[in-house]
Amino acid sequence: MSRTLRFGLGALLVLALGLLGSYLLQRAESYEEVVTHGPSPEARANPYLAAETFLRKQGLEVTRADNLSGLDTLPSRGHTLLLLANRSNLTPRQNERLLEWTARGGHLLFIAERMWDEEKGKSGDGLLDTLNVQQYPVEQLDEDQGEDEAEEPSDSTADEQTAEPAGEDSAEETADAYPELTKLYLENEQAPAYIGFDPDFHLYDANNLAHVWANSGEATHLLQIYHGDGLISIVSDAWIWQNVNLGSYDNAWLLWYLSQDSAVTLVYNADRDGLLTLLQRHFAPALLALGLLLVLALWHVGQRRGPLLQPQPASRRQLQEHLRAAADFLLRHGGQQPLLSNLQQDILRRARRRHPGFERLAVADQWQILGRLSRQPSTVISQAMRPLGQKRLSASDFTRQVAHLQTLRNAL
Known part of the structure; x- marks a missing residue:
C-alpha cells in the first residue's frame, strides 16, 4: 500500500470520527442529578x-x-x-x-x-x-364532653337557647x-x-x-x-x-x-445526679476528713517493724564463693552432662595442639597418646574419657568423674 493511499484512508477515518462526534453532541442532552446521602x-x-x-x-x-x-x-x-x-x-x-x-x-x-x-x-x-x-x-376530652351533653335537659326551650350558639360554632369551624x-x-x-x-x-x-x-x-x-x-x-x-x-x-x-x-x-x-456528685456537693468536708483519715491509716500500717537490716558490703564474697555459685547455677540449669562434656572437649582440644593428627586416630590410639602425654595410667584415661550415659550420676560418682577429668587436663 502506497503512502498516498494510507494518507487518504487516515483522512477519511478522521473525518468519519469527526462527523460521528458532531452528531452525538447534537443529540446529547445535559441534565443534573442530585444524590442524597441522608443525614450526617x-x-x-x-x-x-x-x-x-x-x-x-x-x-x-x-x-x-x-x-x-x-x-x-x-x-x-x-x-x-x-x-x-x-x-x-x-x-x-x-x-x-x-x-x-x-x-x-x-x-x-x-x-x-x-x-x-x-x-x-x-x-x-x-x-x-x-x-x-x-x-x-x-x-378523653371528647368522651367527657359527650357525657356532659347527654346530661343536659332536652326540652324545647333549651333547644331554642342552644340553637344559635351551635350555628356560631359551625361557622367558626368552617372558618378554621x-x-x-x-x-x-x-x-x-x-x-x-x-x-x-x-x-x-x-x-x-x-x-x-x-x-x-x-x-x-x-x-x-x-x-x-x-x-x-x-x-x-x-x-x-x-x-x-x-x-x-x-x-x-x-x-x-x-x-x-x-x-x-x-x-x-x-x-x-x-438524669439524676450520681452518688459521687451528691457527696461532693453536700459532704465535701466529710469526704476530705475521710481521705485524711485513710492516708494516716495507711501510713500507720505501712510503718517498719523491728530494726533495719544493714546492707551487706560488696567486697565480702570471695572468689571461691563466686565460682561455687556459678557452678551450682550451671549444674542446676544445664545438668551434669554438659559440664562433663565441656571438660572432655577441653582435653581433646589440648591433645590436638600437642599431637598433630590426633583427631584422625581411633579411640584406643587416642587414649594411648593421652596416657603417654599425661603420664597417667590407662585406667584413669578410660575412666575419664568413657562416653557419657543418660543416667544421672550420684553426687560421689559425679565428683569422682570431675576429679579424673581435671587430673587428666592438668597433666596435658
Missing part, C-alpha cells in the same frame, strides 16, 4: 442539631449541656433553658432547683411528659404537678381552615402563627395562671406562666423542633420567639 452522623446522633444551628444563625448564644450539674452556676436573667431531655429520673430536689432558678429571672421551657391520673390526683411529673398543669389525651394546626395569636398581627404540635394531647391550666396559650381545633398545646421573676413555657411535645420537622409551618419561628433576646442552653440528658 452528627444529625443522626443529635435530633436537635438543626435547632441549634438555626438559633445560632439568629445571633443567639447557644450551648449544649449533657446534664443539670451546671445549673448552680448558670445565670438566670437573660437566659433560656430548653429542657428537651427525659425527666422521669429527676428527683424532687432537682425539680425544686429548676423552679428556684426560674424564679430568679430565668426562662424555663420543658415538655409535659405524663398524663393526669384522676384516681391518684397527680400525673407523676414533678414540674407539672407543682404548677398544677394537667395533660389529657384529646380522646387548619383545625389540626396550633395557632398562636400575637398583638398587632392579622394572622396567627401555625405550629405543627401533635393534636392528640391537651394541656389544662387548673389554677388559671397562664397568660399566653396556643390552641389547635380541640386542644391547648402551649402555656406560659409567670414564676417569680421568671417565665415558664410548657409545650405538649417537642418533636416540632427535631431535625425533620423544624422547617415545617412556623415551628422554627416559635423556637426563636420563645428564646429571643436571651442566651440558650439545651439540656439533652436530665
Whole structure:
C-alpha cells in the first residue's frame, strides 16, 4: 500500500470520527442529578442539631449541656433553658432547683411528659404537678364532653337557647381552615402563627395562671406562666423542633420567639445526679476528713517493724564463693552432662595442639597418646574419657568423674 493511499484512508477515518462526534453532541442532552446521602452522623446522633444551628444563625448564644450539674452556676436573667431531655429520673430536689432558678429571672421551657391520673390526683411529673398543669389525651376530652351533653335537659326551650350558639360554632369551624394546626395569636398581627404540635394531647391550666396559650381545633398545646421573676413555657411535645420537622409551618419561628433576646442552653440528658456528685456537693468536708483519715491509716500500717537490716558490703564474697555459685547455677540449669562434656572437649582440644593428627586416630590410639602425654595410667584415661550415659550420676560418682577429668587436663 502506497503512502498516498494510507494518507487518504487516515483522512477519511478522521473525518468519519469527526462527523460521528458532531452528531452525538447534537443529540446529547445535559441534565443534573442530585444524590442524597441522608443525614450526617452528627444529625443522626443529635435530633436537635438543626435547632441549634438555626438559633445560632439568629445571633443567639447557644450551648449544649449533657446534664443539670451546671445549673448552680448558670445565670438566670437573660437566659433560656430548653429542657428537651427525659425527666422521669429527676428527683424532687432537682425539680425544686429548676423552679428556684426560674424564679430568679430565668426562662424555663420543658415538655409535659405524663398524663393526669384522676384516681391518684397527680400525673407523676414533678414540674407539672407543682404548677398544677394537667395533660389529657384529646380522646378523653371528647368522651367527657359527650357525657356532659347527654346530661343536659332536652326540652324545647333549651333547644331554642342552644340553637344559635351551635350555628356560631359551625361557622367558626368552617372558618378554621387548619383545625389540626396550633395557632398562636400575637398583638398587632392579622394572622396567627401555625405550629405543627401533635393534636392528640391537651394541656389544662387548673389554677388559671397562664397568660399566653396556643390552641389547635380541640386542644391547648402551649402555656406560659409567670414564676417569680421568671417565665415558664410548657409545650405538649417537642418533636416540632427535631431535625425533620423544624422547617415545617412556623415551628422554627416559635423556637426563636420563645428564646429571643436571651442566651440558650439545651439540656439533652436530665438524669439524676450520681452518688459521687451528691457527696461532693453536700459532704465535701466529710469526704476530705475521710481521705485524711485513710492516708494516716495507711501510713500507720505501712510503718517498719523491728530494726533495719544493714546492707551487706560488696567486697565480702570471695572468689571461691563466686565460682561455687556459678557452678551450682550451671549444674542446676544445664545438668551434669554438659559440664562433663565441656571438660572432655577441653582435653581433646589440648591433645590436638600437642599431637598433630590426633583427631584422625581411633579411640584406643587416642587414649594411648593421652596416657603417654599425661603420664597417667590407662585406667584413669578410660575412666575419664568413657562416653557419657543418660543416667544421672550420684553426687560421689559425679565428683569422682570431675576429679579424673581435671587430673587428666592438668597433666596435658
